[in-house]
Amino acid sequence: MATATTELDLNDPRRRPPLVTGDQDLHSITETVSKIAERPKPPRAWYVAFAIASSLTLMFFSLIGYLVYKGTGIWGNNNPVFWAWPIVNFVFWVGIGHAGTLISAILFLFRQNWRTSINRFAEAMTIFAVICAAIFPGIHVGRVWLAYWLFPLPSTDLAMWPNFRSPLLWDVFAVSTYATVSLLFWYMGMIPDLATFRDRATSKIRKMLYGLFSLGWTGSARHWARYETAYMLLAALAAPLVLSVHTIVSFDFAVSQLPGWHTTIFPPYFVAGAVFSGFAMVVTLMVPARAFFGLKDLVTMRHLENMNKIILATGSMVGYAYAMEFFIAWYSGNAYEQFAFINRAFGPYAWAYWTMVSCNMIAPQFFWFRKVRTTPWMMVVICIFVNIGMWFERFVITITSLSRDFLPSSWGYYSPTAIDVLMLLGSFGLFFTLFLLFCRYLPMVAMAEVKAYLPDSQPHGDDHH
Amino acid sequence: MATVVEPLPKQQPKTQPVAGWLVQFADAQQLLDAAGKTNAAGLKDLDAFSPYPIHGLDLAVGMPRTKLPWLVLCGGLSGLTIAILLQWWTNAVDYPFLISGKPLFSLPANIPVAFELTILLSAFAAFFGMLIFNGLPKLRNPLFKQPVFRRVTDDAFFLYIPRQSGCDTPQQLTKLLEATEAHGVHEVLEDEPAGPLPRPLKYALIILATIATIPPLMILQARNERSEQPRVHFVPNMDYQPQAKPQNASPFFADGRAARPQVEGTVAWGDLEEDDAYYRGIRPASEQPVPARPASFAGGAANEKASDESAAGSAASDEVAPAVPPQKQPEPAANPMEPPEPDWVTQFPVPVTTELMERGRQRYNIYCAVCHGLSGDGDGLVARRAIELQQSTWVPPTSLHSPPVREQPVGKLFNTVTHGIRKMPGYASQITTEDRWAIVMYVRALQRSRNAKVDDVPENLVPQLRDLP
Numbered sequence: 001m002a003t004a005t006t007e008l009d010l011n012d013p014r015r016r017p018p019l020v021t022g023d024q025d026l027h028s029i030t031e032t033v034s035k036i037a038e039r040p041k042p043p044r045a046w047y048v049a050f051a052i053a054s055s056l057t058l059m060f061f062s063l064i065g066y067l068v069y070k071g072t073g074i075w076g077n078n079n080p081v082f083w084a085w086p087i088v089n090f091v092f093w094v095g096i097g098h099a100g101t102l103i104s105a106i107l108f109l110f111r112q113n114w115r116t117s118i119n120r121f122a123e124a125m126t127i128f129a130v131i132c133a134a135i136f137p138g139i140h141v142g143r144v145w146l147a148y149w150l151f152p153l154p155s156t157d158l159a160m161w162p163n164f165r166s167p168l169l170w171d172v173f174a175v176s177t178y179a180t181v182s183l184l185f186w187y188m189g190m191i192p193d194l195a196t197f198r199d200r201a202t203s204k205i206r207k208m209l210y211g212l213f214s215l216g217w218t219g220s221a222r223h224w225a226r227y228e229t230a231y232m233l234l235a236a237l238a239a240p241l242v243l244s245v246h247t248i249v250s251f252d253f254a255v256s257q258l259p260g261w262h263t264t265i266f267p268p269y270f271v272a273g274a275v276f277s278g279f280a281m282v283v284t285l286m287v288p289a290r291a292f293f294g295l296k297d298l299v300t301m302r303h304l305e306n307m308n309k310i311i312l313a314t315g316s317m318v319g320y321a322y323a324m325e326f327f328i329a330w331y332s333g334n335a336y337e338q339f340a341f342i343n344r345a346f347g348p349y350a351w352a353y354w355t356m357v358s359c360n361m362i363a364p365q366f367f368w369f370r371k372v373r374t375t376p377w378m379m380v381v382i383c384i385f386v387n388i389g390m391w392f393e394r395f396v397i398t399i400t401s402l403s404r405d406f407l408p409s410s411w412g413y414y415s416p417t418a419i420d421v422l423m424l425l426g427s428f429g430l431f432f433t434l435f436l437l438f439c440r441y442l443p444m445v446a447m448a449e450v451k452a453y454l455p456d457s458q459p460h461g462d463d464h465h
Numbered sequence: 466m467a468t469v470v471e472p473l474p475k476q477q478p479k480t481q482p483v484a485g486w487l488v489q490f491a492d493a494q495q496l497l498d499a500a501g502k503t504n505a506a507g508l509k510d511l512d513a514f515s516p517y518p519i520h521g522l523d524l525a526v527g528m529p530r531t532k533l534p535w536l537v538l539c540g541g542l543s544g545l546t547i548a549i550l551l552q553w554w555t556n557a558v559d560y561p562f563l564i565s566g567k568p569l570f571s572l573p574a575n576i577p578v579a580f581e582l583t584i585l586l587s588a589f590a591a592f593f594g595m596l597i598f599n600g601l602p603k604l605r606n607p608l609f610k611q612p613v614f615r616r617v618t619d620d621a622f623f624l625y626i627p628r629q630s631g632c633d634t635p636q637q638l639t640k641l642l643e644a645t646e647a648h649g650v651h652e653v654l655e656d657e658p659a660g661p662l663p664r665p666l667k668y669a670l671i672i673l674a675t676i677a678t679i680p681p682l683m684i685l686q687a688r689n690e691r692s693e694q695p696r697v698h699f700v701p702n703m704d705y706q707p708q709a710k711p712q713n714a715s716p717f718f719a720d721g722r723a724a725r726p727q728v729e730g731t732v733a734w735g736d737l738e739e740d741d742a743y744y745r746g747i748r749p750a751s752e753q754p755v756p757a758r759p760a761s762f763a764g765g766a767a768n769e770k771a772s773d774e775s776a777a778g779s780a781a782s783d784e785v786a787p788a789v790p791p792q793k794q795p796e797p798a799a800n801p802m803e804p805p806e807p808d809w810v811t812q813f814p815v816p817v818t819t820e821l822m823e824r825g826r827q828r829y830n831i832y833c834a835v836c837h838g839l840s841g842d843g844d845g846l847v848a849r850r851a852i853e854l855q856q857s858t859w860v861p862p863t864s865l866h867s868p869p870v871r872e873q874p875v876g877k878l879f880n881t882v883t884h885g886i887r888k889m890p891g892y893a894s895q896i897t898t899e900d901r902w903a904i905v906m907y908v909r910a911l912q913r914s915r916n917a918k919v920d921d922v923p924e925n926l927v928p929q930l931r932d933l934p
Contacts, residue, residue: 025620026516026619026620027619027620030516030618030619030620143700143702145699145700152551152555160560161555161556161559161560161562162555163556163562163564164551164552164555164556164574164575164578165556165562165564165567165571165574165575167577169578170577170578170581173577173578173581173582174577174581177581177582177584177585180585180588181584181585181588184588184589184592185588188592188595192516192517192618195618196516196618196619198618199615199616199617199618199619200615200619211604212604215596215601215602215603215604216601216602216603216604216605216606217601217618218514218606218608218614218617219514219515219516219517219617219618220512220513220514220599221500221512221513221514221515221519221522221523221525221526221528222512222523222526222528222599223599223601224515224517224518224519224522224523225518225522225523225528225531226531226533226595226598226599227518227595227599228518229531229533229534229595230533230591230592230594230595233533233534233537233587233591234588234591234592237537237584237587237588237591238584238588240580240584241581241584244577244580244581244584248577251577447516448516448517448518449517451516451517452517452518456492457493457517457519458493458519458520459493459494459497459498459519459520459521
């Protein structure tokens with residue numbers, strides 16, 4: 001039977017706090033989640049946020065149009081820094097896109113049932129972040145209309161195949177596979193909940209659209225059995241995939257011979273950083289969203305605290321990686337490598353380096369305190385710092401190494417143009433536009449999964465376990 | 466718990482036969498128990514419906530283990546195979562990529578793409594396999610007609626007993642459910658056969674299908690017909706550039722011309738052509754070069770000396786020597802009105818060799834023989850045809866064996882080949898400087914062949930000469 005849950009239970013270390021609070025039953029979960037999307041009019045704040053985000057999106061696409069018309073000269077990219085903000089933004093967004101699939105796949109395989117309340121939300125965030133990420137290398141190729149040359153397609157105007165031994169091509173495969181599998185995973189998980197929306201729909205258009213996208217789901221035991229098998233398999237496939245994506249992104253750098261890039265620590269360091277930034281983004285968005293949409297009983301403090309613990313763990317890994325990079329630069333005895341790191345910390349980009357260090361190494365350490373881990377505004381502040389820090393990490397890696405390589409005669413100082421800045425802002429606009437539409441029209445919490453983990457949901461005393 | 470079958474609440478009269486019964490239960494435990502009992506009673510094709518997956522329910526309704534994992538394995542293996550074959554064929558066979566001498570096909574570099582494609586196709590197999598095995602999408606389902614079924618995605622639990630399962634009448638059903646905790650039984654009617662498409666939808670589909678055929682038809686037409694038009698460039702890339710072109714006006718410069726004249730005193734790369742004898746066929750001058758040369762070039766000491774120098778410069782020419790025609794100083798112009806002749810070189814500024822002579826013959830036969838004839842008599846095919854057609858404006862080519870031509874110094878012949886004379890155009894743009902000298906050399910040989918003495922023939926060939934008819 002559902003036990004009475006109080007805040008006292010949450011704080012009792014001897015027992016595991018329940019996944020959801022507030023005496024929930026099946027119907028109340030359906031109600032809580034569905035009514036968010038069923039309100040005829042969302043609150044005014046949604047409109048304000050959507051107006052800002054969609055204007056930024058519009059600006060983003062106008063700037064992309066201008067870029068296509070005018071060429072990449074509108075950016076600050078120039079000799080010797082040809083990989084500038086577009087690539088920094090790409091790696092930043094791809095990194096953010098790691099939390100969703102990590103929560104969905106890896107925590108699922110580890111039977112971390114607390115993930116059920118937040119996985120849908122995090123997966124949606126993944127998809128939107130990967131969309132933002134994919135735009136940047138796409139427009140960075142210069143002649144956007146030839147971007148299909150990235151894929152191994154036979155074409156008469158190129159008359160050759162891509163080089164399969166290049167990490168940049170691996171990246172094309174990694175990111176597109178990741179986007180596709182994340183989308184499948186997200187959509188598949190949503191089918192039963194879309195069916196709930198369909199069955200509750202009152203207007204004809206909602207009935208039709210939710211009906212179409214729920215594919216005629218009935219909740220049949222036979223369907224559920226295959227569905228669960230497929231979900232488990234997808235999780236098992238997505239788990240190595242999520243680790244591979246940022247590994248391959250790091251190969252873009254590590255396989256080249258530039259000092260500061262050519263290091264073997266990059267793959268694990270990038271993956272830890274990606275999880276770090278992804279979770280920070282989930283917390284940043286989740287805290288206001290759960291307050292705003294009345295999901296506090298489904299997304300409890302336990303969820304947030306668990307995520308903050310992961311941020312603390314991955315943040316410490318990232319900090320360790322920074323230290324280890326320095327150690328290896330010294331230990332290798334390689335003058336170029338040593339210079340690259342001294343230049344990072346004390347060169348012309350020292351301001352960016354120390355921003356990165358203070359945001360990524362110092363800020364998450366506050367999560368050692370339980371008070372910080374469980375106070376919403378404090379965690380949001382720290383997570384925003386983490387996101388800033390992770391953007392600067394990619395900036396430091398990309399720009400400092402490129403701007404000062406082997407030949408002092410070719411050194412330069414990179415500065416972005418206004419369009420660079422506006423495009424980064426625009427990508428945030430796109431991300432939030434998609435996110436707000438998701439909150440408005442789709443099930444934000446995986447209802448069927450949460451229901452399955454309610455106490456008493458599963459039959460007891462049978463021999464099927 | 467005995468229950469009564471509740472018929473479908475009627476909006477329309479019942480026209481369809483009963484397909485089966487939905488039996489409602491309060492929770493997962495009751496549903497699971499009932500499913501197990503019903504299945505044990507030997508009923509086939511049972512199904513159960515719940516808002517979330519219930520462990521063991523699939524076994525309780527008698528469902529065999531799904532084959533989906535095998536399908537996913539096949540998907541993964543095909544992804545792996547495709548990736549390896551794709552990388553091997555594109556990079557090692559069809560378009561070999563030579564990069565730093567690395568092997569064309571090496572497995573380590575192919576692992577990332579192979580890994581990604583394995584995952585991708587496995588994921589497709591898992592997702593689409595699940596849908597196909599489940600028979601989804603299936604938007605039309607008799608169950609959806611039963612209003613109570615809407616709660617299945619919220620909080621309701623149902624056992625579905627189809628009529629074909631071996632339980633044909635409500636009486637049998639009631640008996641069957643006595644042992645369970647059923648809360649209610651609802652009839653499900655068979656689906657009405659699908660009606661015809663609504664008319665507007667039908668027309669819309671027809672119009673859409675018609676429009677969809679236009680692009681393939683246009684491609685088909687384009688592939689089967691010739692066009693004089695240049696190829697369509699959807700994206701002009703760098704075909705049109707905002708650059709200044711010759712003969713265009715430009716407001717940027719004071720004189721309004723886009724093309725800029727050379728800055729005074731500059732020489733374009735390769736255009737210096739300092740060697741007068743070689744490039745212009747005149748003796749290197751201490752004073753003014755061609756053509757404003759004073760009339761008296763009867764051969765001052767300076768000129769003679771320059772000539773000697775140029776001859777000495779080409780050492781071979783003295784040894785092979787004989788190409789020089791009988792020395793004759795150019796005469797002062799007979800007509801005082803004519804401009805004075807420049808000081809033409811009389812020695813070849815290039816070494817006279819058999820190879821160059823052969824080259825001259827070849828070039829002569831290509832460029833000159835069409836008018837001047839293969840032997841230089843002025844009877845080339847073009848000349849003969851022009852005379853045949855009685856072309857009034859035709860100026861017959863001079864015979865190269867006529868005395869005035871024979872007496873010309875090689876420099877003048879070279880000048881004629883370079884710049885042309887009368888109707889003959891200059892050939893500087895078509896024939897390189899060296900080749901023009903080779904042609905002059907061959908012309909000299911042709912001229913010599915008409916005026917040779919027996920002494921000119923090598924001793925051992927003289928008897929053969931006498932045997933000629």
